[in-house]
Amino acid sequence: MLQTFQHYIDGQFEPGTAHFDSVDPATGQAWARMPAATSEDVNRAVRAAHRALTASPWRGLHASARGKLLARLADLITRDATMLAELETRDTGKVIRETRAQIGYVAEYYRYYAGLADKMEGRHLPVDKADMEAYTRREPLGVVAAIVPWNSQLFLSAVKLGPALAAGCTVVLKASEEGPAPLLAFAKLVHEAGFPAGVVNVITGFGHDCGQTLTTHPLVDKVAFTGGPETARHIVRNTAENLADTSLELGGKSPVLVFDDVDLESACNSIVAGIFGASGQSCVAGSRLLVQRGVADRLLAMLAEKAARIRIGSPQDLATEMGPLATRKQVEHLQRTVKASIDAGATLVCGGGTAEGFAPDSHYVAPTILDCPHADIPSLRTEFFGPVLSVIRFDNEAEAIALANDSAYGLASGVFTTNLTRAHRLIRELRAGIVWVNTYRVVSPLVPFGGFGQSGLGREGGMEAALAYTRTKSVWINT
Numbered sequence: 001m002l003q004t005f006q007h008y009i010d011g012q013f014e015p016g017t018a019h020f021d022s023v024d025p026a027t028g029q030a031w032a033r034m035p036a037a038t039s040e041d042v043n044r045a046v047r048a049a050h051r052a053l054t055a056s057p058w059r060g061l062h063a064s065a066r067g068k069l070l071a072r073l074a075d076l077i078t079r080d081a082t083m084l085a086e087l088e089t090r091d092t093g094k095v096i097r098e099t100r101a102q103i104g105y106v107a108e109y110y111r112y113y114a115g116l117a118d119k120m121e122g123r124h125l126p127v128d129k130a131d132m133e134a135y136t137r138r139e140p141l142g143v144v145a146a147i148v149p150w151n152s153q154l155f156l157s158a159v160k161l162g163p164a165l166a167a168g169c170t171v172v173l174k175a176s177e178e179g180p181a182p183l184l185a186f187a188k189l190v191h192e193a194g195f196p197a198g199v200v201n202v203i204t205g206f207g208h209d210c211g212q213t214l215t216t217h218p219l220v221d222k223v224a225f226t227g228g229p230e231t232a233r234h235i236v237r238n239t240a241e242n243l244a245d246t247s248l249e250l251g252g253k254s255p256v257l258v259f260d261d262v263d264l265e266s267a268c269n270s271i272v273a274g275i276f277g278a279s280g281q282s283c284v285a286g287s288r289l290l291v292q293r294g295v296a297d298r299l300l301a302m303l304a305e306k307a308a309r310i311r312i313g314s315p316q317d318l319a320t321e322m323g324p325l326a327t328r329k330q331v332e333h334l335q336r337t338v339k340a341s342i343d344a345g346a347t348l349v350c351g352g353g354t355a356e357g358f359a360p361d362s363h364y365v366a367p368t369i370l371d372c373p374h375a376d377i378p379s380l381r382t383e384f385f386g387p388v389l390s391v392i393r394f395d396n397e398a399e400a401i402a403l404a405n406d407s408a409y410g411l412a413s414g415v416f417t418t419n420l421t422r423a424h425r426l427i428r429e430l431r432a433g434i435v436w437v438n439t440y441r442v443v444s445p446l447v448p449f450g451g452f453g454q455s456g457l458g459r460e461g462g463m464e465a466a467l468a469y470t471r472t473k474s475v476w477i478n479t
């Protein structure tokens with residue numbers, strides 16, 4: 001018997017008229033039945049969000065009251081953390097130790113934005129005109145279509161809903177068709193927190209119909225998207241219709257630079273966590289390792305040894321460090337690109353195929369390391385969204401910078417060196433939205449997050465993100 005989930009539209013839970021089955025990546029078998037939003041469902045959700053924006057109690061609510069609702073939502077997430085983590089693990093294969101840890105961050109982001117709700121101030125402007133006063137107001141941008149990919153759906157929606165609701169916007173949140181269970185369950189907490197009907201609507205469905213209707217909808221004022229670059233191009237074409245504002249958090253091929261002056265053991269631990277954490281299914285995965293030639297062989301041997309010790313197993317088991325990939329499509333893409341890279345001259349250090357000892361239909365792959373002799377190896381350019389580390393050697397700092405910046409993406413980067421002046425030079429030179437020095441993959445609600453180039457537009461996190469959900473009104477008063 002499959003578990004069933006519902007949409008949340010205009011304050012009501014609805015079973016939906018069309019459905020699809022969700023697959024457990026650890027078994028390859030369907031475990032839940034999800035509603036698939038039709039164009040009519042999307043329309044109703046957007047209209048409800050628009051009504052809530054313009055006429056419901058939401059419009060008249062003081063900013064501090066919005067903050068209280070967000071804080072209440074954060075408390076409910078903390079209360080139900082175990083249930084939410086288990087659902088995310090079941091539906092996406094992300095290991096339970098990671099989903100549990102991430103739920104903590106999810107609540108933290110909502111709390112942070114709860115505190116910012118009444119701090120989005122306008123400004124008094126001392127204009128040089130007789131008898132004139134001028135000031136600006138920050139008003140909510142409007143109806144937000146928040147679209148998230150399957151990995152980390154609770155987290156990736158928190159970085160959109162937190163600032164959007166703090167700013168007074170209303171939201172239609174579209175969960176990915178892969179692994180939507182945690183977000184559909186989260187809708188119940190939104191309801192319990194007491195947000196007025198229509199302020200938050202949660203639906204799921206397929207990109208080509210439900211996503212398409214949402215992003216072209218004339219009542220949508222902003223599309224906040226996280227996902228792949230191809231989908232982002234569709235969305236930008238779609239928003240040419242409604243001229244909605246857009247923020248795009250896309251993929252990455254993030255470089256990690258290791259110089260020969262560092263403690264290799266500590267760098268090695270960060271590199272392993274940076275690429276094999278979440279089975280590599282992270283937009284900021286440190287998937288390109290650039291290592292100074294003198295220490296390359298030693299570091300590679302250490303990495304291969306640590307990769308072999310990673311505990312692969314059931315995602316529900318707390319001891320498991322790496323679970324299956326979320327979809328079969330990703331497993332096939334990974335295997336194809338690893339083969340093309342070996343054909344182009346890369347040496348397979350470890351992994352490369354499915355991990356042994358699991359059900360034939362499951363999506364387990366082994367941690368993989370490719371030693372690349374030059375920069376034209378496909379694995380150095382293609383985002384796997386899986387546990388594949390591509391290693392390339394450099395001789396000096398200038399070469400390291402050139403290799404690091406030789407990518408269409410520009411999301412994150414890591415630098416391991418004990419030379420402070422070199423670290424500062426690299427911070428200036430690296431073409432990436434995030435530079436982590438002697439650490440990797442640390443996030444905080446206070447710190448903006450986002451990429452350069454094909455990695456996206458706009459920033460999530462911090463006050464910057466909250467202001468991006470407001471629009472400025474300029475006021476002139478003849479006194």
Ligand code: NAD
Pocket residue numbers: 147148149150151156174175176177205206207208210211212215226227228229231232234235249250251252282283383385411455456
């Ligand atoms: P995807 O682009 O296929 O799907 C993302 C979402 O877009 C899904 O909800 C999907 O239904 C929807 N969608 C698909 N087509 C659409 C359309 N035409 N109109 C509107 N919506 C549409 O991405 P994915 O495979 O689910 O996720 C992996 C990608 O997400 C990777 O490229 C990864 O790097 C990226 N990602 C980025 C970040 C970040 O913060 N930068 C974080 C996580 C993942």
